[in-house]
Amino acid sequence: MPLDPYTVREDFPILKRVINGKSLVYFNNAATTQKPIQVVEAIKDYYYNYNSDVLRSVNTLSSQATDLYMKARRKIAGFIGAGEDEVIFTRNTTEGLNMVAEALSGRIRIGSVVVTSIMEHHSNLLPWRRIVARKGGRLTIVGMNRDFTIDMDMVEKSLEEGCEILTTLHISNVLGTVNPVRELSKLAHKHGCLFILDAAQSVPHMPFNVKEVDPDATAFSGHKMLGPTGIGVLYVKRNILEEVEPFLLGGGMVKTVTLETQVYEDIPFRFEAGTPNIEGVIGLAAAVDYLHKIGLENIAEHESKLVKHLLEGLDRSIVEIYGPGEADKYAGLLSFNVKGVHPHDVAQFLDADGIMIRSGALCAEPLVNALGASAVARVSFYLYNTLEEVDRFNESLKKIRLLV
């Protein structure tokens, strides 16, 4: 059953807002998404009925909170097909990627190679650059094919020359293109190399299963999939988790501590020091329920329709579109520039019509520069966006001729 965005919208009170005299059009979903009533109510219910510490105290309230927390944890792990003990809660994708980079730094020696791509978000470039710099390794940055996905020939060549870690994003937050992650993981593993995946833009928008994609680690953020800010997920394969050092030390991640030494807790708790973001986990589980109910296939299909409609309406005489240009090559987001107008001004112009987009280097400066720009404007969709909203966008953008 295809998704009906009008029904969905009833669950998102913010979409009723009027901004600058126009009803809000929220096209900045790749940055962060709106939250349905179901998520907010789950958090509220937790606070008003079960709030307690978890995994520590012997009392009924704490057991009930722990039970909710562990159920939520299982649900979130299940959402990506992971084992419960392979999922670590983080603040966001950025923290997750920093954690893997630090955790795997033991594999990097003088001369070791980490391969990544020109497409990366800063969060998947800077942590690796730091690690290789510290360890005397080398970062190889592969380019793109003509279709604006990662250059597989270059990847293969780099892997053949020897490499410890291959890391890349799944869906580009600038281009909207989808990298061939199954081939990447197969290729990496064939060459005895680990495959780390930045799934910030894919897990929220399409069916995703770690058993199929087979990354050794992958990270994503709750706030980009209807969940709260402050909660993210890092999946790491069990055998790797067993061998790496914890990132943060403190309460909750140790079995026992003496004045001289300590014994770490089992995985995954060993990697979650201090009081966790309990409400974040509970909110994210409610978001997962919501996404499940709608169906990830349906969301992907809906976003495709929106992109197609958007592309049909854009006036190519004044708009430069980045990426492959054909609707079926994009996930639910697209970047562009209006010739001669800075994207911040484009965003401002659309804002006057109540349409929220993102502009700038999108935390992917090397990629934006490789596209020959210093900044771009980006439209990014989610399940509550409608074809009518796309029409409003296209109408509004036509008026920008005034500025050109």
Place this chain on the structure above:
Amino acid sequence: MPLDPYTVREDFPILKRVINGKSLVYFNNAATTQKPIQVVEAIKDYYYNYNSDVLRSVNTLSSQATDLYMKARRKIAGFIGAGEDEVIFTRNTTEGLNMVAEALSGRIRIGSVVVTSIMEHHSNLLPWRRIVARKGGRLTIVGMNRDFTIDMDMVEKSLEEGCEILTTLHISNVLGTVNPVRELSKLAHKHGCLFILDAAQSVPHMPFNVKEVDPDATAFSGHKMLGPTGIGVLYVKRNILEEVEPFLLGGGMVKTVTLETQVYEDIPFRFEAGTPNIEGVIGLAAAVDYLHKIGLENIAEHESKLVKHLLEGLDRSIVEIYGPGEADKYAGLLSFNVKGVHPHDVAQFLDADGIMIRSGALCAEPLVNALGASAVARVSFYLYNTLEEVDRFNESLKKIRLLV
């Protein structure tokens, strides 16, 4: 005006809960506190009216969210008398302490000394132990005076022998005793040593100003002061922040990134990589408003009254009380053991009467062991607890003779 806990209780829906047939008595506030309607509604208002990315996008919604976020940030910094740029948002105290330890690791060389105490929470012991082990430094663990506060003579002696960093907690989460932090900071600074303070149990319960206490860095958790989980604060003096390396790298903490290098953002944003916990910051600011309205002096005074009442009611023939034993020496928490009964069983026994306490090693195993125990039972108060609740506790505990 003294605090009226009965008026306060109206703001905490969870306190109306019935557990095991009895109305809930929540005496586990040192672990985490309950949340008032005002905090939950602030989060809800944010989600339903302003939710957006912050500090990045050019559009009205994002500006409004950014404005709320920055105001909340100023409020939280102001709460401890800090400059807006000296406050870094973390997940919790644990992350904050790990961050300072890592950030200051550059000051630790072979033979360098870090001084800490036997009283520490695991979160302020393990990170320093790791740093000194990595750098070839040494950790000196000072003991306690007879009044169960840090042994100042030992501290002074250690400082005189030369030390880079002195770090300790403000209020012990096991003993409830208050360390003389002003003297500690003066002493440390006199010897050219940094003073790092774990304020997890003090900031929520008493007036606290970094200008007066003068720590070089201090950490605390939102969830222990009526705020959400997943948000903590790390204060670090500006001059130190300017010189240390960021902990996590990624989006939002850089000004510009090329294929070769990057320029970091100004402080404090340099230390906050990725999408922040926006709702956490907003919820915590609402908590700060709430605490301000009640008054921290009033809260401290109220908790004193409760401790005094508790001590008067405890039957010392079966109960062993830890710490100094005199009411005015305790902040709002107290640990004990019932002779011959494991504290988990005491907690269970009280739970049957609807009373929630914490039992175990309280994430401070070295201290609990130094007290001659492997686990203790702890009662910890907050502004919504009443003398009647303390009576119920004392009554319930009397019945434990059945088990002895």
Place this chain on the structure above:
Amino acid sequence: MGWRIKVEPRDLRDLLKRFKNPANYGVIENADIVLEETDYSCGDKLRMFFKLEGKRIMDVKFTSEACLFCNASASLLADLVKGKTVEEALNVKEEDLLRLFNTDSKSPRYRCIVLPLRVLKKAFQGL
């Protein structure tokens, strides 16, 4: 057997009577396997001793700094597996122990009750 937990001090008292000095508490001097674990709820320390003959469990004892529930559970588990094979012992489930206490995994004492089984499974891992 059967203690409903979460309810009455009386239940705790009954439990106490039976397990104040629990059966199988103590040390096996020439044990084949000794394993100690601490629970992450920060408190229970449990050390278990196993005497094997081939794959058969001849004796089990434990020492602890633990609560009533953990001690009771260890004591009952020892009775349960003595004389069994390692394989049979590995088939004991958390639910089997929880049932003895008339409770389930939502109990506040869940972790205390299952700790002995976790120690046993770890001890026999890979045997």
Place this chain on the structure above:
Amino acid sequence: MGWRIKVEPRDLRDLLKRFKNPANYGVIENADIVLEETDYSCGDKLRMFFKLEGKRIMDVKFTSEACLFCNASASLLADLVKGKTVEEALNVKEEDLLRLFNTDSKSPRYRCIVLPLRVLKKAFQGL
């Protein structure tokens, strides 16, 4: 002067007319101070050039990869401080610039508008 922002495309158009080729855009070859900054909203790059004589600001120019608001603001700021002393220039406040655009720190363009002033203050720091 005065552009109300956040409202009408018309306002943007007026702004564009005046600042399509903004005054003071360009390079000072023998500048005494050159400073480049990028804004953390990930976009605006601004480079400012200052020619001094003692403590007096003789000339100011800028180049940029920036939006209309940043360019307009840089252009206006340059006019404002030319001929002034460094001390006087350091007294210019964010509000002074925001007022020229009829807006305040809550504007979505706040960061674009104040970027030139931040560059100036950093350039003159410690002079």
